[in-house]
Amino acid sequence: MPNSIVVSRKCPHVCDFCYKEAFFEGGKSFYTQTVDAALAEIERLPGRHLYFLDDHLFGNARFATALFDGMRGMGRLWQAAGTVQAVLRPGLLEKAVESGLRSLFVGFETVNAGNLTEQRKWQNIDRDYGAVIRRLHDNGVMVNGSFVFGMDEDDPSVFDRTVEWAVGQGIETATFHILTPYPGTRLYDRMAKAERLLHSDWDRYDTRTVVFKPARMSGRELEDGYWRAYRDFYKWGSILRGAGTKPTLRGKARHAAYAGGWKKFEPAWDLVIRAKKAGRALPLLETILTGFGTRPAR
Incomplete structure (x- = not known):
């Protein structure tokens, strides 16, 4: 993606299935640039669109607030990732929108409270997902919802139920994942102790392959x-x-x-990206993002 940028590393939360603690073992697993350095980097990038690749751009509220204040007036349109907790924080989302936020990747992960507790995803527990989506849409922000399948409370009905919920909520795009017990995570340790790992040959599969024994369905399911x-x-x-x-x-x-453009035209996007012509598609993306940036009349 042209104009991709990273101004913070990883996330302040520690979920059992997340690899970030193992990846940064022995070092800091969450930190940010200085606000001035981040703003200077943004100023150097051409055009209007920005794609923040940070795992949780809102992870340090003080940093995020100062960053969004500094971006006001730049005329940028940007996309990023955040949490349900951050969306519900009073005032922070509004500052992000005023500085150009138009689409947010949100880690819902599961609509099952038992799964959230098992994976210690505390920042999602007892949060009203519907309120999160309404708050984003009311502020003109599109939602890319992230969902993980294969947690221990999931049975074969989870796929249809999750899709039906997401469509009914008007989520614009969704990213689905198969639960993966990465080495060094608490999830991996639990799976290994219970002898539920199918193998540990990490060069032979990708994250769309089941590498453990699910609790309530088969690997094929x-x-x-x-x-x-x-x-x-x-x-x-x-x-x-x-x-x-x-x-x-x-x-x-x-x-x-x-x-439709996100998924239906993947082969065309693949050709554009391989030809290194993605920048030519930015005016179309900016037009769509600008439209969503207009807050609905109240």
């Missing part, structure tokens, strides 16, 4: 359900149903354009 979730969420019927949750015709059209 988990893999098949993962692919079905992607297919069902991004079929045109689902995209149009999600678009139908938007209150205005303009909002419906932009939902359909963004969600």
